[in-house]
Amino acid sequence: xxxxxxxxxxxxxxxxxxxxxxxxxxxxxxxxxxxxxxxxxxxxxxxxxxxxxxxxxxxxxxxxxxxxxxxxxxxxxxxxxxxxxxxxxxxxxxxxxxxxxxxxxxxxxxxxxxxxxxxxxxxxxxxxxxxxxxxxxxxxxxxxxxxxxxxxxxxxxxxxxxxxxxxxxxxxxxxxxxxxxxxxxxxxxxxxxxxxxxxxxxxxxxxxxxxxxxxxxxxxxxxxxxxxxxxxxxxxxxxxxx
Amino acid sequence: xxxxxxxxxxxxxxxxxxxxxxxxxxxxxxxxxxxxxxxxxxxxxxxxxxxxxxxxxxxxxxxxxxx
Numbered sequence: 001x002x003x004x005x006x007x008x009x010x011x012x013x014x015x016x017x018x019x020x021x022x023x024x025x026x027x028x029x030x031x032x033x034x035x036x037x038x039x040x041x042x043x044x045x046x047x048x049x050x051x052x053x054x055x056x057x058x059x060x061x062x063x064x065x066x067x068x069x070x071x072x073x074x075x076x077x078x079x080x081x082x083x084x085x086x087x088x089x090x091x092x093x094x095x096x097x098x099x100x101x102x103x104x105x106x107x108x109x110x111x112x113x114x115x116x117x118x119x120x121x122x123x124x125x126x127x128x129x130x131x132x133x134x135x136x137x138x139x140x141x142x143x144x145x146x147x148x149x150x151x152x153x154x155x156x157x158x159x160x161x162x163x164x165x166x167x168x169x170x171x172x173x174x175x176x177x178x179x180x181x182x183x184x185x186x187x188x189x190x191x192x193x194x195x196x197x198x199x200x201x202x203x204x205x206x207x208x209x210x211x212x213x214x215x216x217x218x219x220x221x222x223x224x225x226x227x228x229x230x231x232x233x234x235x236x237x238x239x240x241x242x
Numbered sequence: 243x244x245x246x247x248x249x250x251x252x253x254x255x256x257x258x259x260x261x262x263x264x265x266x267x268x269x270x271x272x273x274x275x276x277x278x279x280x281x282x283x284x285x286x287x288x289x290x291x292x293x294x295x296x297x298x299x300x301x302x303x304x305x306x307x308x309x
Contacts, residue, residue, distance in 0.1 A: 001245075004308065026299070221256040
């Protein structure tokens with residue numbers, strides 16, 4: 001009897017601190033599988049964000065660095081320029097990449113750094129208690145928008161992937177989701193493409209992953225996946241952006 | 243015959259695998275694990291087709307599939 005689905009070697013076999021049904025666990029596993037499949041475990045360097053995934057380095061069994069809040073792409077730029085033979089990627093949430101780190105994100109993309117970015121968009125600040133993020137949808141209730149996000153007071157959801165696609169330094173952007181096994185397979189394909197782009201020297205590649213946060217959306221894990229499918233993908237359409 | 247193994251100590255009982263199994267072979271276990279979660283259990287009726295959808299959606303990487 002052959003094992004057809006096994007625990008990836010690049011993922012430590014320990015329990016994560018994530019809430020039940022959190023998308024981070026799926027994203028971590030996908031990345032570990034890709035690192036195994038591409039055979040780059042000895043030369044990959046991850047840059048972890050500040051946010052729920054802040055201790056991702058405890059879960060991945062390859063080299064990782066930590067960055068100050070939002071500065072993952074600045075740290076990754078430095079690592080890649082000093083060690084161009086390494087495969088460097090950042091793993092950032094929406095509060096990290098699209099709020100406090102918008103500056104670093106836009107300029108790293110504009111410089112066309114040969115980096116891979118995995119951008120986890122769950123439309124909320126998870127680690128700090130479910131406050132509104134730039135990507136929070138209109139009418140979505142969070143700890144700081146208790147009656148729902150209003151455009152007149154809080155502005156509109158920030159579509160950072162579409163913004164970055166305008167920059168000539170950006171070579172690949174795709175938005176994917178984790179709401180079903182089929183979409184998870186597509187997510188893996190997109191992230192693998194983003195890693196392959198870096199290996200081939202193509203340039204800045206970003207994959208935005210719509211990911212569930214059942215705890216701060218106030219939903220059961222299954223309901224959270226349905227909410228992505230029925231509500232979130234209408235505002236953040238899936239597919240290749242650039 | 244394909245089969246699924248579940249690491250019940252790592253399982254947090256999110257039940258996402260229960261919803262995707264086309265043969266409905268995975269269900270919630272009434273007994274708790276040491277972390278206080280109700281994990282899932284695999285009941286082998288010889289019907290598993292080894293599609294691995296449960297393993298693909300598991301956020302805690304506690305499912306392995308054999309075929």
